[in-house]
């Protein structure tokens with residue numbers, strides 16, 4: 001997958017205005033010091049009460065995207081995406097390689113400026129009101145960049161303070177996250193010496209530390225062993241059960257099917273289906289079958305043409 005950061009120095013992409021694109025190096029750390037609407041601190045904006053009759057108002061969407069476009073030179077990566085993602089759901093964004101998932105998530109999280117379109121996260125416009133949005137989201141981006149010369153513990157400590165959390169609270173949360181994600185033993189190890197899966201886990205911990213309203217994860221389970229996947233899963237399930245929203249991209253349909261209650265299917269830069277898992281799956285036997293049907297991959301040559309390939313053939 002192309003590194004989004006590379007486009008900022010690519011002369012093939014003249015429409016990228018690098019000084020308008022927030023620094024990707026900040027990764028999940030990017031935020032607004034001192035402006036942290038921590039959900040545990042009383043503000044739970046996803047359940048509002050109607051001022052007239054006291055009845056709860058419908059929760060606003062976690063994400064609203066309208067008419068989103070992104071081109072890289074002549075390559076159209078995202079071609080008019082409209083998405084409405086509900087609050088409090090475990091949402092899977094699925095699609096084949098090159099479908100535009102990472103590009104879409106990068107634009108939604110304020111890491112990549114769209115050519116066209118409007119994006120709202122937690123009720124705020126991502127590109128008009130970036131500080132408000134960044135204080136409310138956590139991001140585990142593709143090609144995550146971390147501060148390599150810090151230990152895992154230091155990274156969390158720094159991230160939490162950057163987010164404006166009191167030191168004691170940062171230490172408490174960091175210790176708990178390290179424990180749950182089985183990183184306690186590696187808290188003093190430099191991040192540069194972490195394995196792929198450990199990097200995912202410390203990135204996830206950094207993205208969760210300020211208890212964001214919406215968490216965006218690009219391929220969070222890639223390179224993660226089954227035991228760690230189980231702990232990540234547990235953390236995320238607990239997180240969504242509290243009313244927060246997880247949006248994650250993945251190629252693994254079984255995983256999406258077992259985790260998500262809401263799915264968006266993307267192919268060739270467009271959304272092919274979006275809605276509750278059961279609706280998107282429809283009459284198909286599995287999400288995998290529905291997916292292959294939706295992206296037009298059913299009946300595709302699965303290697304029959306490679307008649308030279310095999311142990312006996314020369």
Ligand SMILES: Nc1ncnc2c1ncn2[C@@H]1O[C@H](COP(=O)(O)OP(=O)(O)OP(=O)(O)O)[C@@H](O)[C@H]1O
Nearest residue numbers: 001002004007072077096097098099100101102103
């Ligand atoms: N920085 C870039 N420069 C040029 N083309 C790009 C860039 N980023 C993405 N693209 C192109 O945009 C399209 C969508 O890419 P994207 O990475 O968003 O897909 P994806 O769905 O995340 O793919 P994968 O599942 O393989 O990770 C692809 O054709 C890709 O080659």
